[in-house]
Amino acid sequence: MSNATQTGPNPTAERKPVDLAAEFLDRSTPLSRVRNALHRYPALSPALVLVIAVIVFGIISPRFFLANNLSLITQQVAVVGTLAIAQTLIILTAGIDLSVGAMMVMATMVIAQTATQNNVPAPLALLLGLVVGLAAGTLNGLLVTRLKLPPFIVTLGTLNIFVALNLLYSHSASVVGQDLPNLITATGNTFKIGGIGITYGVVTMLILYVIMAFIMSKTAWGRHVYAVGDDKESARLAGIRVNRVLLSVYIAAGAIVAVAAWIQIGRADAASPNAGVDLNLDSITAVVIGGTSLFGGRGTIWGSLLGALIVGIFRNGLALAGLDVLYQTLAVGVLIIVAVALDQWIRKVRK
């Protein structure tokens, strides 16, 4: 063999491992390019999942694309989708809000009770609901910024407080839709686009998405929210008033939750003190699946709409396919873990 006879160093054999090492360091593999793309556009992966889910469920069940079914999906997504906007703001600051569901139920009960029992005019009742949301958001924000408590603990506490306050206030009594003024249940009314019934609640949600996406990407406040979530200390040193930004985020979230309350009344055609508290977890699910990082500073508002749609379409599609409801829950669970694992992997781009 020629190799065995060679005594001196073989130049070609020696250069080869060096080239391999350089290639290794360069890391311009297809996989890393995918990772870089996902890193830059966090809504890319949920968008792909959504498209694939729609195609797959469309093939499995011919009823999936029926107008009635598509209409149903949008209605099912409207409330969670709206709460997910509020949740996105908070998660972008590296926080979390467990109280959004309870806050929303509290606002629905105040709107419904003041309108029916105290004969408050409908617009004023809705305004009172907004005040409840703003106050609850302010409470969360003050506890996070003044007492420096972790958002998880603060909102776990206020979740229980809001549930209790709500039951005390409403005496655990529901208000049915027919007792409520038209304006308050108007979010449940539908109009048709191409045969698909769309509720005004869905339109309200979409308008909120447009407004918040604009604010988050085009205004200084939005950029400051990202900066605070990205690196709090750096943001402070750059001259951003971190606590003021955080407080404003919780207050804005409270206002959005109050709008979700209005959509919820229309969707359920009732105000019930017991339904909706668990939507906190659904909203977090939508945000996480939508590509927003739980570590803060990374993600988009639109991603959360995709996340809410993915959950809605999975539940709907699996139900149409005739699978037990437990499998829907199972699928959502798997989605959450895949989404967070993907986020961890994407973040490894950081050097």
Added chain:
Amino acid sequence: MTLTSHGIPAGRSTAAEPTLRATGLVKTYGRVVGLDGVDLELFPGEVLAVIGDNGAGKSTLIKCITGAEVPDEGHLNLQGNDVQFKRPQDAKLAGIETVYQSLAVSPALDIASNLYLGRELRKAGILGSLFRMMDTKLMRANSKSELDRLGISTLQDVTVPVENLSGGQRQAVAVARAAAFGSKVVVLDEPTAALGVRESNQVLDLIKRLREEGIPVILVSHNMPQVFDVADRIHIQRLGKRAAVITPQSHSMTDAVAIMTGAATS
């Protein structure tokens, strides 16, 4: 060259008023005395290094100048006007910019966004005033020209997220942010502590560049060769007081260390 007691070249002390003058700064933390009546002068277009052992009061001094701490006693005078800083934002508004060793940039934001973080420009007209829309295009163009002016050639694309940059490049972004926007004083607190040799040299070049631009610089550093490389004058802190002000020409590194540790006086 004749030197005054504080190492200021004799001709210069009468010619130029200091850009920044601190007199009698006192800061105590409970019973611990951080600063015990410290004076500091920074003249136009010079690099003043601040050195001292751990606990000598370097950081406290810098924090008092940059608004991160409020001194118990003493005065700050910036370009002839008495100033008081209650928070970093106050110092920033007055024209004192600070670069920290911790690479204080927002990793997920791009270079232009980092340069303008906290002072974003808004669009002209109703888009800016009513809709609060940022002028991203203008901020990017300004960032580009600012980096060119400072000779930071390694950063070409200002839309790259900062997390994709090396440590030296990130610190360059931080220095550029401090030097841009017509700042009067740039304070660098251990800017090379987290960097390698080559990256440190890039930052030192930037500091020299700032001096050429006429921006006075306060440089806090542990690194004696770096200090003696770039500084015009060296302020030595010891036990909460100013032990001496020397120049790289008048004293050697060994002398400086001796003063720092108390083995010698100036």
